[in-house]
Structure formats: C-alpha cells, structure tokens
Amino acid sequence: MLKRYLYVFFVSMVPLIELRGAIPIGVGLGLPLWQVYVISIIGNMIPVPIIFFFARRVLEWGADKPVVGKFFRFFLEKGHKGGEKLKQKAGRGLFWALLLFVGIPVPGTGAWTGTLAASLLDMDFKSSVLACMGGVLLAGCIMGAVSLLGFSAIGAIL
Numbered sequence: 001m002l003k004r005y006l007y008v009f010f011v012s013m014v015p016l017i018e019l020r021g022a023i024p025i026g027v028g029l030g031l032p033l034w035q036v037y038v039i040s041i042i043g044n045m046i047p048v049p050i051i052f053f054f055a056r057r058v059l060e061w062g063a064d065k066p067v068v069g070k071f072f073r074f075f076l077e078k079g080h081k082g083g084e085k086l087k088q089k090a091g092r093g094l095f096w097a098l099l100l101f102v103g104i105p106v107p108g109t110g111a112w113t114g115t116l117a118a119s120l121l122d123m124d125f126k127s128s129v130l131a132c133m134g135g136v137l138l139a140g141c142i143m144g145a146v147s148l149l150g151f152s153a154i155g156a157i158l
Helices: 002-011 018-028 033-045 047-062 069-090 094-103 111-120 125-157
Strands: none
Touching: 002 018, 002 033, 018 033, 018 125, 033 047, 033 125, 047 069, 047 111, 047 125, 069 094, 069 111, 094 111, 094 125, 111 125
8 A cells, every 4th residue: 555655656756747647646546535635745846946946057057068968958948938938928926827837737837847937037935836836736636626537437437
C-alpha cells in the first residue's frame, strides 16, 4: 500500500505530468481520493521553491553551453513566453492570472511552468508560491472530480 502512495507522490513531482496525472493514477490504483489529493498537492508543491530560486539561474547558465544549450533555451523561452502572455493579459491581476494558469489542468500549465514564469517575471516569492498553491488546489479539485466521474462511468459500462 505504501508503494502506491509513494508512486502517486513521485508522479506528482514530475514536470508536465504533476498532479494532473498523479490524481487519476491514484484513483485508478484504488486509493481514497482525499488521500491522493493531499499527497499529490504536497508532491506537486515541493519543487516550487527550488524552481523559483534556482531554475532561472541554471537555465540562463546553460543556455549557451554546447551540449545542453538547446534544451535549456527551450525551457527558458517557454517560461518567458508563458510569462509574457500572462503579464499582457493580466495587467495588475498577475496573481490571479498565475493562479488560473496553474489551476486549469491542460498540458504545460502546471506549477513548474507557472513558477518558472513567475521567476522570469520577477514576481515576489510569497505571491508566486501562494498563486501556485491556489492553482494546484484548483487543479486538484478539477482532476479529482474528473477522475471520479471517469472511473465511475467506466465501472458502470463494465
């Protein structure tokens, strides 16, 4: 049983998958939704401070390196582009825009990308973490509902 919880925890830490993948996996493994929700949120939020303080520096450092430069530039440009779009649309409501950006569960809009965008936009740490936390809570609710409905529908069909 502990293996299943650890699996959900570590999947929620993976970029691009995050809790959007961890919650359906946990529900599919037969774990209680509220436990999967809490574990996924914790796992998804653990990398946020590390990303905020170090990802930008590492990406900028590696952008001109011969082997990893193209890879690092891709993520730097993705974060920059996402951040600028967010800033243009949001104006003074950047906090709420970041929260919704992280909270709407579509590929490429999770806590990793949101935190990198906040870092590139020079948002303060507290605001960016709170916006990401709110977004992760929102995405978790959406994914929990979708997972329960999806697995209930499959169970009814079978």
